[in-house]
Amino acid sequence: MGFRVKVEGAESIDLNIESIETVEFKTDTPDDSNARSTDLGTTLVITGKILTPVNGEAADTTIKLAQWSLVPAEKADCYRKVTVDVISASQIVRQFSLPNAFVVSYEEEYGDVEGVGTFKLCAKQKKDKTAAVKFEGGFAE
Numbered sequence: 001m002g003f004r005v006k007v008e009g010a011e012s013i014d015l016n017i018e019s020i021e022t023v024e025f026k027t028d029t030p031d032d033s034n035a036r037s038t039d040l041g042t043t044l045v046i047t048g049k050i051l052t053p054v055n056g057e058a059a060d061t062t063i064k065l066a067q068w069s070l071v072p073a074e075k076a077d078c079y080r081k082v083t084v085d086v087i088s089a090s091q092i093v094r095q096f097s098l099p100n101a102f103v104v105s106y107e108e109e110y111g112d113v114e115g116v117g118t119f120k121l122c123a124k125q126k127k128d129k130t131a132a133v134k135f136e137g138g139f140a141e
Helices: 062-069 127-132
Strands: 002-008 012-015 020-028 041-050 080-088 091-110 117-125 134-137
Touching: 002 020, 002 062, 012 062, 020 080, 041 080, 041 091, 041 127, 062 091, 062 117, 091 127, 117 127
Parallel strands: none
Antiparallel strands: 002 012, 002 080, 020 041, 041 117, 080 091, 091 117, 091 134
C-alpha cells in the first residue's frame, strides 16, 4: 500500500509514494456530546521521510510543507486543498480531499543513524467548510 499527497494553493506540493509512510483520516466530535453533534472536525495526519536527492533527482518537496506551516492566518494562502490517494496494487482504493485545510502542527526530526529525517503534518479542514470534505472509494479499473 502506498500514498500520494497533493497540496494545492499558491504553489503545488506533490509528495510521492517513496516519501509518505502513514496517513490518518480522522473525524472528531466533542467528547461530552450525548448525540450526534454538529460540531464536527476533520483532520489529516501525514508522516513520512525527508529524502536526500541523489544522482540529479528533483529536490525534496517536504521543505514546502514547512514553509506552508509558517503562513500566518491573515493570509488566504494558509488554506489549501489537500488530496490524498491511497494506492494498493496500482489502484486507488481511497481518495480524500480537504479543500480548505490549514496546518495545525508540523514537525521534523533528524537522527544521525538513519541518514534521513522524518516529518509529521497535521492539517485540519476549516470547520465551516466541513461539508466540502470528500471521502471516496470503489474506483474501477
